Amino acid sequence: MRDIFVKKDTRLFQEYFAMRRIIVSAAAAALLASGSVAFAAVKHTTGTIKTFDATAMSLVLDDGSSFTLPKTFKDPGLQVGEKVRVSWEMSGKNKVAEAVKIVK
Secondary structure (H helix, E strand, O other), X not given: OHHHHHHHHHHHHHHHXXXXXXXXXXHHHHHHHHHHHHHOOOEEEEEEEEEEEOOOOEEEEOOOOEEEOOOOOOOXXXXXXXXXXXXXXXXXXXXXXXXXXXXX
């Protein structure tokens, strides 16, 4: 009689660890996938405009940060010497500005 319970317990034990292995693998995959999303997050930089060229769609801040502006960019009245906050993300080796706001 005892052998029946031992075999049943062994099978439950094996199923438990098989399920646990699947859950741990799924959790690890989810963690790795979420890490790549974090790298794509929008970054913010605040500084003073050193140069702004609406024709070339470029903006350079006093700290040397250079940004490419998208074709859909609408100039809020940017002028050299004005303090701005740039929301941007990397596209290859270029910093592409998604938004530029004048800071008072």
